[in-house]
Amino acid sequence: MTFELRELYQQTILDHNRAPRNFRVVEGANRVAEGYNPLCGDKLKVSLRVDDADVIEDVGFVGSGCAISKAAASLMTEAVKGKTTKQAEDIFEDFHRMVTDAGYEPDRKKLGKLLAFSGVKQFPARVKCASLPWHTLKAAIESANVPVSTE
Amino acid sequence: MSVAQVSSTHERLERAASVFDVQRVRRDFPILGTSVNGKPLVYLDNAATAQKPQAVIDAVSRYYANDNANIHRGVHYLSERATAAYEDVRRRAQVFLGAGEAREVVFVRGTTDAINLVAHSYVRPRLEAGDEVVISAMEHHSNIVPWQLACGERGARLRVVPMTQAGELMLDAYEELLNDRTKMVALGHISNALGTVNPIKEMVRTAKERGIPVLVDGAQAAPHLTIDVSDLGCDFYAVSGHKMFGPTGTGLLYGRAELLEAMSPYQGGGDMIETVSFERSTYARIPAKFEAGTPNIAGVVGLGAAIDYLLSIGRASIAKYESELLQYAVEAIGGVEGIRLVGTPRERAGVVSFLMEGIHPHDVGTIVDQEGVAIRTGHHCAQPVMDFYGIAATARASFAFYNTREEVDSLVTALGKTHELFG
Numbered sequence: 064m065t066f067e068l069r070e071l072y073q074q075t076i077l078d079h080n081r082a083p084r085n086f087r088v089v090e091g092a093n094r095v096a097e098g099y100n101p102l103c104g105d106k107l108k109v110s111l112r113v114d115d116a117d118v119i120e121d122v123g124f125v126g127s128g129c130a131i132s133k134a135a136a137s138l139m140t141e142a143v144k145g146k147t148t149k150q151a152e153d154i155f156e157d158f159h160r161m162v163t164d165a166g167y168e169p170d171r172k173k174l175g176k177l178l179a180f181s182g183v184k185q186f187p188a189r190v191k192c193a194s195l196p197w198h199t200l201k202a203a204i205e206s207a208n209v210p211v212s213t214e
Numbered sequence: 215m216s217v218a219q220v221s222s223t224h225e226r227l228e229r230a231a232s233v234f235d236v237q238r239v240r241r242d243f244p245i246l247g248t249s250v251n252g253k254p255l256v257y258l259d260n261a262a263t264a265q266k267p268q269a270v271i272d273a274v275s276r277y278y279a280n281d282n283a284n285i286h287r288g289v290h291y292l293s294e295r296a297t298a299a300y301e302d303v304r305r306r307a308q309v310f311l312g313a314g315e316a317r318e319v320v321f322v323r324g325t326t327d328a329i330n331l332v333a334h335s336y337v338r339p340r341l342e343a344g345d346e347v348v349i350s351a352m353e354h355h356s357n358i359v360p361w362q363l364a365c366g367e368r369g370a371r372l373r374v375v376p377m378t379q380a381g382e383l384m385l386d387a388y389e390e391l392l393n394d395r396t397k398m399v400a401l402g403h404i405s406n407a408l409g410t411v412n413p414i415k416e417m418v419r420t421a422k423e424r425g426i427p428v429l430v431d432g433a434q435a436a437p438h439l440t441i442d443v444s445d446l447g448c449d450f451y452a453v454s455g456h457k458m459f460g461p462t463g464t465g466l467l468y469g470r471a472e473l474l475e476a477m478s479p480y481q482g483g484g485d486m487i488e489t490v491s492f493e494r495s496t497y498a499r500i501p502a503k504f505e506a507g508t509p510n511i512a513g514v515v516g517l518g519a520a521i522d523y524l525l526s527i528g529r530a531s532i533a534k535y536e537s538e539l540l541q542y543a544v545e546a547i548g549g550v551e552g553i554r555l556v557g558t559p560r561e562r563a564g565v566v567s568f569l570m571e572g573i574h575p576h577d578v579g580t581i582v583d584q585e586g587v588a589i590r591t592g593h594h595c596a597q598p599v600m601d602f603y604g605i606a607a608t609a610r611a612s613f614a615f616y617n618t619r620e621e622v623d624s625l626v627t628a629l630g631k632t633h634e635l636f637g
Contacts, residue, residue, distance in 0.1 A: 064634060065251065065584045072577075072635055103576055104593045104606035127606050129574035130636070186580060 070182030085140035098199030136196035253586025261612030273519035303518030312442030328452035328467035343369035381557030403435035408557030409565030460520035
């Protein structure tokens with residue numbers, strides 16, 4: 064097993080792939096978006112419940128994808144829950160730089176467990192897998208308020 | 215030396231030539247001697263594009279070094295040389311495809327270009343609202359979308375021949391789909407996603423008995439099988455140069471002369487005209503009518519070298535070697551713990567698609583790549599096939615005649631590492 068491969072598939076990622084957290088549609092979600100990677104056919108749906116103060120009260124995802132995208136979605140939901148949408152987008156910015164820019168030193172405190180994805184930058188073909196959930200989250204945040212289901 | 219001795223030497227030489235020596239063949243492909251991630255390259259993505267023998271690489275660079283000029287227009291020496299080289303490839307392509315005449319071979323950019331040409335110039339003007347075009351459930355996107363565009367524009371309908379779980383077309387259903395409104399049948403010879411070799415001769419006959427024109431997408435067939443369009447009886451046959459060891463951006467469209475002549479041009483420009491005035495233009499004869507602008511001359515010359523190369527090895531030898539290799543691969547890959555083959559057709563060429571339980575194909579692809587093994591993962595430009603099986607993607611190993619059993623073993627070992635990582 065190569066060093067790069069171990070770096071890519073860190074224990075945290077394997078764990079979240081096996082048992083993804085917040086793998087569900089959020090009850091009473093008022094923001095949703097679907098993400099799709101036409102290159103590999105991976106599909107993902109992110110749903111959020113954002114309160115009046117712009118705080119992400121709850122977030123979840125459903126869909127299918129590789130270990131990297133599933134773990135990225137799972138860890139993302141943990142990272143942004145309880146944050147404001149602005150803070151979430153800020154984390155994404157750092158995350159994105161970490162997986163694309165080899166010379167970038169990420170803010171370790173800000174990214175926390177997300178540092179597990181630092182190995183992705185060695186695999187340009189997999190950057191999209193790691194960032195798809197985040198792009199979808201961003202689209203959900205920017206989506207117009209979805210009327211809450213009355214069921 | 216007696217007559218008997220001479221003839222036995224001759225026989226021995228012929229035998230030697232007919233014995234397929236994979237190690238000798240591999241030396242013709244410089245890239246096969248390279249390393250990836252510190253491991254010898256094991257290239258099993260041939261259905262995406264094939265590697266090029268030195269003969270092809272040399273032909274292209276020799277052309278640029280010695281013969282480069284525009285064709286069909288110069289009176290000077292080099293232009294004549296370039297034109298002769300270009301047109302000579304057309305005659306070799308005619309032999310390669312089994313076409314009756316060289317003018318039935320149109321140089322195109324690839325299979326996609328060829329199918330679009332036929333959809334645009336043959337089918338579109340002849341389609342009326344309510345007409346139908348028949349394709350199959352296992353087509354590559356390039357044999358779906360051009361027809362969809364034509365149908366959408368004319369209010370016609372795309373009909374799809376269904377397939378079985380094994381990945382074989384349902385011939386009874388195919389026959390039932392054909393009717394008075396069917397204006398075109400377009401079928402893949404070999405499925406790029408599953409490796410199925412369709413009973414194309416039989417399917418062409420079924421359509422032709424009803425007077426329906428047939429296009430065969432031969433992109434995956436050209437590197438593996440002997441193609442004989444006269445024997446198949448199809449009206450159009452499309453291949454890509456780069457999948458048959460030639461340069462990218464080249465391809466061949468065989469079209470029956472009668473149909474090509476009746477068709478309107480595809481693109482307008484230089485080389486495809488007879489006379490031009492601002493009032494009207496008249497068009498060149500076939501095949502020039504479909505070759506507007508300066509073509510990929512160097513690429514076509516390289517494609518000629520690829521054809522020569524394939525014919526010198528012998529397509530029968532290639533098919534025999536590959537069929538044994540593929541059988542070995544199907545058994546070896548199918549035998550790996552947790553692997554499920556996607557598509558189990560009785561007639562298969564070039565391709566093994568598979569899934570590993572609990573591990574996404576993308577992860578499989580990344581892990582085996584670290585071992586130097588190149589496979590494709592994804593939907594293989596055949597999303598309807600993925601939808602049929604209810605999956606998003608597969609891992610696909612695809613073979614050429616230069617692959618070996620040892621390389622299959624390398625893939626199998628590399629697949630084992632995915633278990634090591636994912637547990």
